[in-house]
Amino acid sequence: xxxxxxxxxxxxxxxxxxxxxxxxxxxxxxxxxxxxxxxxxxxxxxxxxxxxxxxxxxxxxxxxxxxxxxxxxxxxxxxxxxxxxxxxxxxxxxxxxxxxxxxxxxxxxxxxxxxxxxxxxxxxxxxxxxxxxxxxxxxxxxxxxxxxxxxxxxxxxxxxxxxxxxxxxxxxxxxxxxxxxxxxxxxxxxxxxxxxxxxxxxxxxxxxxxxxxxxxxxxxxxxxxxxxxxxxxxxxxxxxxxxxxxxxxxxxxxxxxxxxxxxxxxxxxxxxxxxxxxxxxxxxxxxxxxxxxxxxxxxxxxxxxxxxxxxxxxxxxxxxxxxxxxxxxxxxxxxxxxxxxxxxxxxxxxxxxxxxxxxxxxxxxxxxxx
Amino acid sequence: xxxxxxxxxxxxxxxxxxxxxxxxxxxxxxxxxxxxxxxxxxxxxxxxxxxxxxxxxxxxxxxxxxxxxxxxxxxxxxxxxxxxxxxxxxxxxxxxxxxxxxxxxxxxxxxxxxxxxxxxxxxxxxxxxxxxxxxxxxxxxxxxxxxxxxxxxxxxxxxxxxxxxxxxxxxxxxxxxxxxxxxxxxxxxxxxxxxxxxxxxxxxxxxxxxxxxxxxxxxxxxxxxxxxxxxxxxxxxxxxxxxxxxxxxxxxxxxxxxxxxxxxxxxxxxxxxxxxxxxxxxxxxxxxxxxxxxxxxxxxxxxxxxxxxxxxxxxxxxxxxxxxxxxxxxxxxxxxxxxxxxxxxxxxxxxxxxxxxxxxxxxxxxxxxx
Numbered sequence: 198x199x200x201x202x203x204x205x206x207x208x209x210x211x212x213x214x215x216x217x218x219x220x221x222x223x224x225x226x227x228x229x230x231x232x233x234x235x236x237x238x239x240x241x242x243x244x245x246x247x248x249x250x251x252x253x254x255x256x257x258x259x260x261x262x263x264x265x266x267x268x269x270x271x272x273x274x275x276x277x278x279x280x281x282x283x284x285x286x287x288x289x290x291x292x293x294x295x296x297x298x299x300x301x302x303x304x305x306x307x308x309x310x311x312x313x314x315x316x317x318x319x320x321x322x323x324x325x326x327x328x329x330x331x332x333x334x335x336x337x338x339x340x341x342x343x344x345x346x347x348x349x350x351x352x353x354x355x356x357x358x359x360x361x362x363x364x365x366x367x368x369x370x371x372x373x374x375x376x377x378x379x380x381x382x383x384x385x386x387x388x389x390x391x392x393x394x395x396x397x398x399x400x401x402x403x404x405x406x407x408x409x410x411x412x413x414x415x416x417x418x419x420x421x422x423x424x425x426x427x428x429x430x431x432x433x434x435x436x437x438x439x440x441x442x443x444x445x446x447x448x449x450x451x452x453x454x455x456x457x458x459x460x461x462x463x464x465x466x467x468x469x470x471x472x473x474x475x476x477x478x479x480x481x482x483x484x485x486x487x488x489x490x491x492x493x494x495x496x497x498x499x500x501x502x503x504x505x506x507x508x509x510x511x512x513x514x515x516x517x518x519x520x521x522x523x524x525x526x527x528x529x530x531x532x533x534x535x536x537x538x539x540x541x542x543x544x545x546x547x548x549x550x551x552x553x554x555x556x557x558x559x560x561x562x563x564x565x566x567x
Numbered sequence: 568x569x570x571x572x573x574x575x576x577x578x579x580x581x582x583x584x585x586x587x588x589x590x591x592x593x594x595x596x597x598x599x600x601x602x603x604x605x606x607x608x609x610x611x612x613x614x615x616x617x618x619x620x621x622x623x624x625x626x627x628x629x630x631x632x633x634x635x636x637x638x639x640x641x642x643x644x645x646x647x648x649x650x651x652x653x654x655x656x657x658x659x660x661x662x663x664x665x666x667x668x669x670x671x672x673x674x675x676x677x678x679x680x681x682x683x684x685x686x687x688x689x690x691x692x693x694x695x696x697x698x699x700x701x702x703x704x705x706x707x708x709x710x711x712x713x714x715x716x717x718x719x720x721x722x723x724x725x726x727x728x729x730x731x732x733x734x735x736x737x738x739x740x741x742x743x744x745x746x747x748x749x750x751x752x753x754x755x756x757x758x759x760x761x762x763x764x765x766x767x768x769x770x771x772x773x774x775x776x777x778x779x780x781x782x783x784x785x786x787x788x789x790x791x792x793x794x795x796x797x798x799x800x801x802x803x804x805x806x807x808x809x810x811x812x813x814x815x816x817x818x819x820x821x822x823x824x825x826x827x828x829x830x831x832x833x834x835x836x837x838x839x840x841x842x843x844x845x846x847x848x849x850x851x852x853x854x855x856x857x858x859x860x861x862x863x864x865x866x867x868x869x870x871x872x873x874x875x876x877x878x879x880x881x882x883x884x885x886x887x888x889x890x891x892x893x894x895x896x897x898x899x900x901x902x903x904x905x906x907x908x909x910x911x912x913x914x915x916x917x918x919x920x921x922x923x924x925x926x927x928x929x930x931x932x933x934x935x936x937x
């Protein structure tokens with residue numbers, strides 16, 4: 198049972214909470230071991246875990262998921278509601294009452310729970326108080342277990358290979374869409390359960406953060422960028438790789454190399470004890486020194502069961518890095534209307550130097566499609 | 568500009584609302600034409616559209632999406648916020664104030680907006696009242712335009728083909744995972760941008776609603792079920808198909824044929840004016856007559872930009888069918904611990920008989936993998 202219930206209990210005590218409730222598919226998976234894909238897609242079909250300070254945890258799901266959860270969850274108390282007949286909030290209120298928690302301080306994920314559900318819950322349990330517990334789960338998920346790091350490494354390697362082989366098999370006159378389709382097929386072939394997102398653009402469109410691939414033919418000399426993520430047994434990958442159709446223009450090559458150099462400067466600063474905001478600052482200063490335009494709200498993020506997790510590498514995050522954190526480091530610089538240059542790799546913080554998980558391709562220069 | 572702003576305005580008048588705000592990626596896409604995939608994955612990075620009863624609509628996104636939205640949205644007023652620096656709720660409150668709406672009745676998606684964001688919004692605009700407007704968007708999205716039906720048909724046909732070819736290329740001794748991987752690759756090859764979900768199980772595991780494929784070798788005589796959905800230019804497909812490894816057991820074949828017959832009975836009742844709840848009743852009665860166990864909270868659902876949309880085919884939905892609705896009809900019967908039997912097809916309601924969009928394979932019997 199990888200979820201550390203004891204740690205959760207000590208965090209409840211520190212936060213004066215009598216129970217924690219998880220609603221997001223990420224935290225329900227993290228606490229129970231059950232990945233319920235339909236809760237992600239059908240948001241009113243809420244799954245929930247309740248971890249009281251004293252006593253056993255409970256998982257609550259809609260009745261059609263019950264048999265699967267009974268066989269697959271670490272949590273053995275399983276309760277269910279019938280969709281359209283009973284609100285998940287009624288079931289939660291019933292279970293809280295049964296456990297003597299109707300007048301207690303309950304942690305809930307306020308950055309997930311829908312307003313309409315919260316209105317029902319607070320009306321049904323007027324004597325309870327509800328505090329946000331999202332930070333407690335974030336604090337627990339931030340340090341990855343060795344099995345999670347292995348999975349993230351497998352995801353990173355598979356994703357890197359999927360992109361690289363798509364660039365290698367591309368030729369002159371290829372369209373954005375045909376390269377994207379090859380990447381998606383490769384990603385699945387190398388083990389992704391889902392294609393979470395695939396951003397791909399060429400030429401001028403690379404200045405958008407998230408261009409959608411079209412059937413535009415890529416002209417000789419144009420740069421191509423892709424930002425791609427798959428889900429592997431519930432864990433995300435997230436990488437950016439650039440290429441160029443034929444010979445690169447000198448300016449494009451220079452800009453790319455500068456952004457890549459900045460990324461390595463950031464990675465070099467990844468050490469236990471460094472503040473997340475420091476990495477943002479490194480990027481900002483490095484871009485300025487190199488004459489690159491800087492407009493990013495963050496320069497990277499943790500990832501795992503969630504795509505953007507703590508530590509977020511933004512200017513306001515003073516959290517210090519610890520061994521076992523996994524980061525996606527993604528500096529991006531644009532010349533508006535002209536082009537954008539970026540690279541993103543997944544790395545793990547260790548007690549010494551950081552380890553780059555996506556290190557199988559040579560990223561020093563733009564990859565040249567011949 | 569496919570979004571009907573005039574219709575939205577008349578619905579606001581009927582509901583005594585001064586403005587509508589959309590937060591869900593589905594409704595932001597529907598109102599603006601912009602599919603912002605990262606808003607789906609990074610939920611705090613909210614995108615929003617504001618449609619006032621009088622005046623022009625506004626789209627609000629985080630600053631890194633701004634250039635893309637300016638080039639691709641139907642809505643020409645684009646406003647942005649910087650993540651981690653300004654809450655999307657602060658920007659929304661500012662725009663509402665600018666438009667003289669700070670004391671107005673504002674429709675918001677209460678089944679999407681996170682509790683924490685709503686707390687900020689209602690604190691920032693204490694004189695405004697906030698009502699749920701989700702039903703207004705649901706009512707608009709329920710009737711599909713011809714271009715949406717074309718897209719859903721393309722999605723249905725591609726998905727059916729992806730499954731069928733995976734079953735055809737499977738052989739004895741295949742694992743669940745290897746069939747699933749082929750299906751995923753096919754789905755991408757036939758045009759899916761994302762694999763939204765892929766449920767696949769064999770033998771006893773088919774009694775779960777959503778089994779996850781494993782590397783279990785499928786034994787001769789075992790049934791296999793898959794429930795699969797892709798996203799095609801922002802629109803979902805959703806199909807269930809069953810097969811059997813080698814010759815089917817007589818009882819499995821009979822059970823499958825009964826469920827399939829029920830599905831056709833339901834589809835035969837799909838006519839303009841029929842209540843959604845009536846289709847549920849048809850399934851319930853048909854299962855009882857045939858001696859099948861019935862435990863479903865619904866027997867199908869609308870689909871489009873969302874996976875589960877109105878009309879939901881549950882016992883409480885008295886909404887009447889209209890031409891242009893697209894439904895997934897999915898009866899499912901289980902023998903607990905033994906097996907489950909289901910089939911799901913996408914159909915469009917027309918002025919005469921319903922049209923099945925996924926009609927290219929023969930589903931009368933279990934598909935036999937030889």
